[in-house]
Amino acid sequence: MTLNKYLTGTSLYINYFILLFILILGIAPGKLRSQGTWVPLTNLAPDLNEGVMLLLTDGTVIVKTMSGGGDSFGNVWNKLTPDSTGSYVNGTWSYISPMNDTRLYFSSQVLQDGRVYVAGGEYGTGGATSEIYDPVADTWTELPVSGDTLLDANSEMLPDGRILQAVVRSTFMGLRGNIIYDCHSNIYIPADTSLGSHDESAWLKLPDNSILFVDLGSTSSERYIPALGKWVGDGTVPIALYDSYIDEMGGALLLPDGRGFFLGSTGHTAYYTPSGDSSPGTWTAGPDIPLGFGTADAATSMMPNGKILIAGSQFPDASVAFHDTTSFFEFDYLSNSFTMISAPNGYDTLVAPCYTTNMLNLPDGSILFGLQSSSQYSVYMPSGSQIVSGKPTINSVKQNACDSFTVTGTLFNGISEGSSYGDDWQMATNYPIVRIMDGAKVYYAKTFNWNSTGVQRGSLPDSVRFVLPAGLTEGATYYISVAANGIRSDSVPFYNASCITGIAPEKTTTKNIHVYPDPADESTILTFNSKSDGAYIMKLTDLFGRIVKEENIAATAGENSHLIKLEDVSKGIYIVSLQNSNSVSKIKIVVK
Numbered sequence: 001m002t003l004n005k006y007l008t009g010t011s012l013y014i015n016y017f018i019l020l021f022i023l024i025l026g027i028a029p030g031k032l033r034s035q036g037t038w039v040p041l042t043n044l045a046p047d048l049n050e051g052v053m054l055l056l057t058d059g060t061v062i063v064k065t066m067s068g069g070g071d072s073f074g075n076v077w078n079k080l081t082p083d084s085t086g087s088y089v090n091g092t093w094s095y096i097s098p099m100n101d102t103r104l105y106f107s108s109q110v111l112q113d114g115r116v117y118v119a120g121g122e123y124g125t126g127g128a129t130s131e132i133y134d135p136v137a138d139t140w141t142e143l144p145v146s147g148d149t150l151l152d153a154n155s156e157m158l159p160d161g162r163i164l165q166a167v168v169r170s171t172f173m174g175l176r177g178n179i180i181y182d183c184h185s186n187i188y189i190p191a192d193t194s195l196g197s198h199d200e201s202a203w204l205k206l207p208d209n210s211i212l213f214v215d216l217g218s219t220s221s222e223r224y225i226p227a228l229g230k231w232v233g234d235g236t237v238p239i240a241l242y243d244s245y246i247d248e249m250g251g252a253l254l255l256p257d258g259r260g261f262f263l264g265s266t267g268h269t270a271y272y273t274p275s276g277d278s279s280p281g282t283w284t285a286g287p288d289i290p291l292g293f294g295t296a297d298a299a300t301s302m303m304p305n306g307k308i309l310i311a312g313s314q315f316p317d318a319s320v321a322f323h324d325t326t327s328f329f330e331f332d333y334l335s336n337s338f339t340m341i342s343a344p345n346g347y348d349t350l351v352a353p354c355y356t357t358n359m360l361n362l363p364d365g366s367i368l369f370g371l372q373s374s375s376q377y378s379v380y381m382p383s384g385s386q387i388v389s390g391k392p393t394i395n396s397v398k399q400n401a402c403d404s405f406t407v408t409g410t411l412f413n414g415i416s417e418g419s420s421y422g423d424d425w426q427m428a429t430n431y432p433i434v435r436i437m438d439g440a441k442v443y444y445a446k447t448f449n450w451n452s453t454g455v456q457r458g459s460l461p462d463s464v465r466f467v468l469p470a471g472l473t474e475g476a477t478y479y480i481s482v483a484a485n486g487i488r489s490d491s492v493p494f495y496n497a498s499c500i501t502g503i504a505p506e507k508t509t510t511k512n513i514h515v516y517p518d519p520a521d522e523s524t525i526l527t528f529n530s531k532s533d534g535a536y537i538m539k540l541t542d543l544f545g546r547i548v549k550e551e552n553i554a555a556t557a558g559e560n561s562h563l564i565k566l567e568d569v570s571k572g573i574y575i576v577s578l579q580n581s582n583s584v585s586k587i588k589i590v591v592k
Contacts, residue, residue: 035330036303036382038344038369042090045078045375050104052425053360053370056135057114058469059433059444061088061360062096063370063377069102073124080368080377086435086442088362089379097138101126105424107155109163110431111183114448119143119165119181120150122424127151130165130181135446146179146188152424154203156211157453158226164191164211166198166423178224192230195222200242202252202422204260205430206274207456212260212281217247225278235280239268243296245316250295251420254455255333256306256389261286265296267315290338293327298354301419304365304386304487307332313354322353344369344378361418363433363444363483390415392432392462392482392489396573398588403468405445407434407482412462413452414484429485430455432464436472437479437491443469472496477545495545495575512585513578515564519590526562528578528585530555538562539577540569540589548574555580566591 047065050073054062061080068076075098083090103121110116111132119130128150130143146167153166161184167177176198178191196215204212211224212234219237224230241249241264250263260272269286289295294315301309308331314323327349329338343350350357356372365386366379394409417428430453434445445466452462464482472478473496480494512529526538533556540549548569553562564576569591577586 035307035339035341036380038342038346038378038380039089039366040344041080041088041377041379043093045080045093045377046095047074047076047078048373048375049358049370049377050074050372051358052106052108053358053368053427054108054110054116055360055362055427055429055433056116057110057431057433057448058135058446059086059363059435060135061362061368062116062133064103066373068098069124071102071124073102073104073121075099075102075124082364082442082444084441086364086444088364088366088368096133096135097140099126099133099140100131100142101129105152107150107153107165108425108427109155109157110428112161112431112448112450112453113183114446115183117155117163117181117183119155120153120168122152132183143181144187148177148179154198154201154213154423155426156203156205156224157428159209159453160226161453164224166194166203168199192224194224194231195233196220198423200247200249200423202249202262202420204252204254204262204272204420205417205455206254206260207258207454208274208276209454210274210278212252212272214241214249214262217242221272221283223278228278232278233280235272235283237262237270237283239270239285240264240266241268241270242266243294243316245318246296246321248296248316249422250298250310250312251300251422253300253302253308253420254416255302256387256415257333258456259333261308261331261333263289263295263298263300263310263312265294265315267292267294267312287336287338289329290340291327293329295422296322296355297422297424298326299357299359299369299419299421301359301361301367302416302485303330303367303380303382304390304485305382305384306334306387306390306415307382309359309367309380309382310338311354311357311359322355324351324353326350326352326354326357344371344380358421358427359419360427361429361486363435363486363488365483365486365488367419367486386487387415390485390487392484392487394480394482394489394492395461396590397480397492397494400465402474404465405468406463406465407432407480408461408463409482409489410459410462411457412450412464412482412484413454413457414487415456416485417455418485431484432462433483434464434466435481435483435488436469436494437481438472438476443471445469468496475545493542495542513576513587515576515587515589519592520566521592522567523563523565524589526564526576526578528555528560530557530560530580532557534580536578536580538564539579540564541575541577542572553578 102124105122149169151168293312412432479491
């Protein structure tokens with residue numbers, strides 16, 4: 001089935017010349033239409049794209065290319081870094097270290113510690129292997145061999161951070177096999193065998209963390225329930241999503257209203273309403289994609305405005321498996337309708353089959369678009385405002401060490417997983433990205449240890465740790481926001497408390513300083529130990545670094561306490577600092 005996909009792709013070079021000829025003549029295939037705006041990246045990538053694009057937790061993007069390995073399937077990745085204003089359009093390209101194996105059409109996940117997992121490959125040398133990329137060390141490490149052939153299998157992140165990895169070929173499990181990669185122990189362990197074949201299927205994560213898919217070539221669906229560790233049968237899809245010629249289908253995304261939305265190679269679509277427990281959900285038919293188009297392995301992405309960006313081609317038939325023309329649509333689930341938009345080239349169509357398209361949600365709210373065999377990337381900037389139900393909220397920012405912080409709030413994992421592409425790779429971005437602003441300057445902080453891998457978590461508490469990027473000034477105030485799938489929180493003031501204020505950092509401590517109560521209302525009591533009698537200065541500063549209160553304290557050797565009156569202090573987060581001639585101690589307090 002998919003062998004034809006790769007062979008069809010070899011005709012892309014001819015198609016690009018045809019398209020170039022059309023552009024030179026100025027002949028537009030049709031009327032230009034666009035809901036949002038396509039913008040080409042200023043700089044060409046060093047190499048030709050060949051598939052998956054992944055958002056690292058520091059805001060950079062890595063993209064798989066055709067280069068390296070000597071077999072045209074590639075082991076080289078290019079890296080896109082936004083400019084100082086946070087612009088990906090004006091970003092710069094570089095390289096990361098190459099993979100150990102070449103891979104085309106393979107599983108991919110970003111782990112909770114910020115590393116990248118890849119496994120299998122329908123083409124190349126890595127069909128039965130997997131490896132992990134460490135962005136900090138810029139190294140790839142091969143993982144233990146599971147003994148299975150993974151090929152272009154699916155994968156999903158489980159609630160505990162482990163990866164449910166599908167197996168395309170296995171001696172014992174055939175097309176229904178699954179294993180789990182335990183990233184904590186670095187081992188593969190057996191997983192429950194699915195009821196039907198998951199080959200060519202799109203997997204969808206639901207709010208209860210279960211994983212839904214439609215069995216290959218059928219209308220039967222099933223779900224993996226992590227709490228049970230098993231697959232259970234689900235409802236019957238009322239229409240066919242798989243075509244009858246090459247058994248492909250498109251992506252699947254979770255809608256803001258909690259329903260699943262599946263795109264078919266046949267041009268049909270389907271809605272799935274979860275039951276909320278292990279019992280079957282409800283399937284209903286959705287609207288057909290216009291113009292007889294389908295999504296036989298095609299990119300799709302949920303935009304921050306809640307609409308879905310879709311690439312599609314004519315659905316497969318007896319004469320042509322993959323048609324070499326792609327059009328683009330926006331789908332509005334509220335009106336249950338499609339709108340055809342312009343292609344990235346400014347025309348109605350792109351001369352390329354839809355399986356060569358790739359999409360990725362960026363933290364600035366745009367969608368990165370890549371096309372296999374091309375070094376020109378574009379972003380789609382959606383119209384309208386971001387959907388309120390997916391907007392993260394920041395509740396607090398706590399400093400753990402000089403350059404390490406924890407931010408807490410809600411909706412850090414977004415509405416859906418962001419983008420989807422059938423079974424061939426995963427480009428989820430349902431994890432928090434921390435954006436730090438200083439006027440026009442934008443920095444991205446490396447995030448890790450987010451507490452959830454879920455979607456649509458509502459009011460459940462979320463948290464993530466981050467480390468400061470280079471270039472920030474200690475003792476300065478910035479603004480911080482959290483983005484999930486490109487939907488950003490409001491910005492809040494963020495005070496980068498100085499570790500060095502003319503005093504050695506090891507003498508700056510919070511061990512011997514406490515405040516109670518915290519949160520406080522009209523007053524709080526500051527307690528501290530002093531090695532000897534002496535004078536201290538207490539300062540209460542806001543997150544902008546402004547001094548709200550300053551008081552002198554005459555301390556005696558041993559335990560001391562000091563009443564801080566707060567009747568005239570506005571609600572918010574403050575820093576209490578206590579300094580003498582030898583040291584300074586700081587602690588955060590919330591005034592309610």
